[in-house]
Amino acid sequence: MVYRYESDEDAFEGRPRSGSDLSVAWNRPPARTGPAPSRFPTPSLPRTSRIALPAATPPPPPAYAPPPPAAPRPAPPADGYATTQPLHLPRSRRARDTGRRGARLWQVVFGGAAVLALFALCGLGGAALLADRATDPEAAPNPPAAAPSPSPTERQDIDSRDTDPAPLTVKEVFPGREVTVDDGAEPYAVLKTQSSGSCAVAASGEVADLLATLGCNQVVRASLRSPDGDHLLTAGLFNLTDKATAQRVRDRLRQLLDDREGRFRGLPAGDDTEALTEAPARVGWQVRGHYLAYCMVVRADGEPVKAADPKIREILFDLVETHLTKGVLERRATGGSAGQPTATPSASDEADSEND
Template sequence: MVYRYESDEDAFEGHPGPGSDLSVAWNRPPARTGPAPSRFPTPSLPRTSRIALPAAAPPPASAFAPPPTAPRPAPPAGGYATTQPLHLPRSRRARDTGRRGARLWQVVFGGAAVLALFALCGLGGAALLANRATDPQVAPSPPAAAAPSPSATERQDIDSRDTDSAPLTVKEVFPGRQVTVGDGADPYEVLKTQSSGSCAVAASGEVADLLATLGCNQVVRASLRSPDGDHLLTAGLFNLTDKATAQRVRDRLRQLLDDREGRFRGLPAGDDTEALTEAPARVGWQVRGHYLAYCLVVRADGEPVKAADPAVREILFDLIETHLTKGVLERRATGGSAGQPTTTPSGSDEDDSDSEND
């Protein structure tokens, strides 16, 4: 039979009585000096985890009882086997129990501290989110979009009819009865104006064919008198498809005029303006965007115009460069109104040519 101790309290409460069926009986040893004796009869007795009964019948109980003063007899050989101590001394048990208790309290307090820290972090995060939701000053605002440049929003591409589809008007090109090209300068008198969808009315011969072939769909022109009254002129704008086409017309014109294969027509404006259609003329032209600006100058008395006449060259510059290019077309490129004078001249790298228009 095997008996297993479940705890130290189950070991012995007293001496086992005679006739006990335990495989080992215990006897109290004499008093000893040193550590306090255990409450059990025999100190430091190894615990038996497994007690094997001997094969032979147990001897009488009196045979096991040694004399009171005799040392504790060794257990009979083969009577039982031990695998671990029966118990630890009380002082060691108390020390181990204290350590386990200290570790337990450390775990408890450490866990409580971690939980408290998480709780504080959660409360702080919730309060921060609540403040962001309710305080408009804390809420992030989207970055302000960069203000577009005035030049980028107002400037218009006039290099093509696709991006500059609005047709020219007489009011835009010649808004009044006079054309003033500079502060304090004497004005040019506007005698007559014309706007036509057929560019052939302003040219003849190969020049008219060239304009029609390359897509010219409008001409706006006017006849004017010079401030000194000595010269008559016709100036205007041809509306072509794009800048490249306008440059092709510009480059071809000189050869056609020099070879007398065509000419620009003057716009007669009544009496005393017959020279515009009959007298030899000087002609100048220039490209800006998809427009060709031109001017034809004759002497009012019908006499031929001298090539080196400074008055004629000044008239060409005033009408082509200052009024039509830097005035009318620059206002169109910047989105200005037709009647608004321009104060900011715009440079041009286009060709400025003149030729006789016989």
């Protein structure tokens, strides 16, 4: 690097005094004659006639030779090159690794011994148990597992004809010559039964049209005589498409009967049953699933019936609520026995109207 000085005096400000030990080093040769040197001297260039020799390359590192076990470790070389890392580990690390391997080996040995001991104990226990069972003459084999109890019959959805497609039968609705609604009670005599695919045979006027319009495809009915013989009745089931349709018929019936726009037809069963087709009647009906249960009651002598007659209401309850709804339809829904009837009919479930 070239330093620039402002003057010769600046260049020698630090010159030592004459007579000191360093004054000799600061003596300058006598000034040359001729023009003064330039204040900005030209840097010296290497001579072109001098041959530049390549720099000496350092000697290659010596080949590694592992020292004998007893010989001391060689000192690091003085040429500044690092030697190759020896393959052997220091003694302290070898000892640590050896200790770890030894600990793992003992863990494996002790673990295997514990497993073998456990197997041996299990085998001895099983052998002792078998020996006790073999020597005990009173030991009986384990009883077979009890068969699972039969599950109760699953309920059948009778809210739609799609889930309850089997048609009704006379044997299902009126299986015998009598209908007994309660234990110990006098039975109702079954005079005649009928099953038809046309619901119009059991109704007339607007009532028949309503049933046909809303998809009624079957009616199963019977004519009966009351236990005291004073009343005749026709009761049965209408098969509709679904529960909603049956409820529409139920809600429309009262208005049609009150306005005398239609009626239920009685099923005559002989010469002494003409009142079923001629006398004024009281009618009750109820919906269960996609079925409409109904019953019409007349006096056997043909006289008009009274709306407040408790005997009429008892007959309607026995046939509509107990026999048809809680008997026939409950058996169809569950496949089991019918439930016990309620003490009195519900105002929302049972309705009656005059059938003139």
